[in-house]
Amino acid sequence: MSGVHKDYIQNVLNPVLQDMVSALLISKPDDPIPFMVDWMKQRLNVQDRPSEKEELRILRQEVARLKANKNAGSEEEQSDESEGEFEEEDLQAKREKKSHRAAVSAEAYGDWNKKEDFRPRVIPKSQDQKERIAERLSKAFMFSALDEHEKEIVINAMEERIIGRGQTVIRQGDDGAELFVVDSGTLQCFKVINGQNKYLKDYNPGEAFGELAMLYNAPRAATITAxxxxxxxxxxRECFNHIVKGSAIRKRERYDQFLSKVKLLESMDPYERSQLSDAFANVVFNDGEYVIREGEEGNEFFIIEEGTAVATKTIHQGHPPEEVLRYSAGDYFGELALIKNEPRAANVIATSRLKCVSLDRHSFKRLLGPVEDILKRNARNYEEIIAKKK
Structure with a gap:
C-alpha cells in the first residue's frame, strides 16, 4: 500500500470513524443506521431532512466511498492480511462469541502499524514501588487475566501521579488517553444523568478507573475528583491496547450481558452495572455442595449465572432443615447477612453444577446502593415465607 493511502487512512478515515463510533456509544440507538445518517448530515451541515429512502441512499454512498478509499491499493497488497481493514484484538473474540455488540474501536493496523512493533515504555521504579503496584493490580479486575510477563510490562510502563484534594483527574465528555490505579487516597465519581450531577461511588486503593474511554475509544463516561x-x-493507551485490552473487554462485555438480564439490577444504568461487573469474582460449586451454611458469618453476596440451588432452614429446633426457596439463573442470595450484619439465616445448597458471581462485603455495601431498597423489601418477603412455615 502506498504512503499516500496509509496517510489517508490514518489522518482522514480513522478520525471520522472514531468520532462516529463515539457518538453511537454515547447514544446507543436501537437502529444505528438512521442515527449514522443524521450524524453525517450534521457533520456536513445538511439542514433539510430527505425521505428515509434518501437517507439510506446517502449513507450507502458514504460507506461505499469510505470503503473504496480504505481498500485502495495493489492486488498484492489487498491479498495481504493488513490491506487496511480495521481490526482489533477483541473483534475476533466477539465474532466467535456471536455477540450482538460490534467492535467499537476504529484503530487501524497494517504494515505501517503492526502490533508486534510495540515497544512499551519503561519508567524507572524502586523495588518497593513495583511490589506496591503489583499488589494494587491484583485487586483490579482488568489485570486479573495477565500472566507474569504481561504484568511486568504493565508495571514498568506505569507512571506515578500525585493528585491534590479537590483536583479533577478526568472529566465527563473529555477524550481519554490513560487509565489510573489508585495507590493511596480516595476519589469520588460523578456522572451527569438526565441533567443531574449524580454521585456514583468512591474509588479506593487498588481500584482502577478511566478504562471505559480506552476500551471503547469513547469520551470519558464520568467525572472523577480527588x-x-x-x-x-x-x-x-498504547500499553493498555497491546497488553490489557483484549481480556478486559471480553470479561466486561460478558458480565454486562449477564447482569442486564438480572431483574434485581434492571434499575441500574449501564455505567453502574459496569462498575459492579468489575468487582465480581467467579465461583463454581458441584451438585450437593454447600454455598453458604446457616449460622456462619456471611461476607459474600451471590448471583447465579448457571445452574440451580435450594435454600434450607431449621424451622423447628431438633428437626432437619426444611426447604424454603429454590434458585435458578438470575436469582441471588446471601444479602441478608450483609444487610443485617448477622450470621447466615439459611443454607444454600447446589442442586446441579452451580456457576455464580460473588461480591464481597465491602463491594456489596459500596456498589449496590441503587438497589438497596429492593434488597430490603425482598428480605422482608423472605422473613414472611419463614413465618408461614412456623
Missing part, C-alpha cells in the same frame, strides 16, 4: 490527597499510577 476527595483527599492521592497517589495514582497511570497507564498509557
Amino acid at each position: 476527595s483527599s490527597d492521592c497517589a495514582l499510577w497511570s497507564l498509557d
Whole structure:
C-alpha cells in the first residue's frame, strides 16, 4: 500500500470513524443506521431532512466511498492480511462469541502499524514501588487475566501521579488517553444523568478507573475528583491496547450481558452495572455442595449465572432443615447477612453444577446502593415465607 493511502487512512478515515463510533456509544440507538445518517448530515451541515429512502441512499454512498478509499491499493497488497481493514484484538473474540455488540474501536493496523512493533515504555521504579503496584493490580479486575510477563510490562510502563484534594483527574465528555490505579487516597465519581450531577461511588486503593474511554475509544463516561490527597499510577493507551485490552473487554462485555438480564439490577444504568461487573469474582460449586451454611458469618453476596440451588432452614429446633426457596439463573442470595450484619439465616445448597458471581462485603455495601431498597423489601418477603412455615 502506498504512503499516500496509509496517510489517508490514518489522518482522514480513522478520525471520522472514531468520532462516529463515539457518538453511537454515547447514544446507543436501537437502529444505528438512521442515527449514522443524521450524524453525517450534521457533520456536513445538511439542514433539510430527505425521505428515509434518501437517507439510506446517502449513507450507502458514504460507506461505499469510505470503503473504496480504505481498500485502495495493489492486488498484492489487498491479498495481504493488513490491506487496511480495521481490526482489533477483541473483534475476533466477539465474532466467535456471536455477540450482538460490534467492535467499537476504529484503530487501524497494517504494515505501517503492526502490533508486534510495540515497544512499551519503561519508567524507572524502586523495588518497593513495583511490589506496591503489583499488589494494587491484583485487586483490579482488568489485570486479573495477565500472566507474569504481561504484568511486568504493565508495571514498568506505569507512571506515578500525585493528585491534590479537590483536583479533577478526568472529566465527563473529555477524550481519554490513560487509565489510573489508585495507590493511596480516595476519589469520588460523578456522572451527569438526565441533567443531574449524580454521585456514583468512591474509588479506593487498588481500584482502577478511566478504562471505559480506552476500551471503547469513547469520551470519558464520568467525572472523577480527588476527595483527599492521592497517589495514582497511570497507564498509557498504547500499553493498555497491546497488553490489557483484549481480556478486559471480553470479561466486561460478558458480565454486562449477564447482569442486564438480572431483574434485581434492571434499575441500574449501564455505567453502574459496569462498575459492579468489575468487582465480581467467579465461583463454581458441584451438585450437593454447600454455598453458604446457616449460622456462619456471611461476607459474600451471590448471583447465579448457571445452574440451580435450594435454600434450607431449621424451622423447628431438633428437626432437619426444611426447604424454603429454590434458585435458578438470575436469582441471588446471601444479602441478608450483609444487610443485617448477622450470621447466615439459611443454607444454600447446589442442586446441579452451580456457576455464580460473588461480591464481597465491602463491594456489596459500596456498589449496590441503587438497589438497596429492593434488597430490603425482598428480605422482608423472605422473613414472611419463614413465618408461614412456623
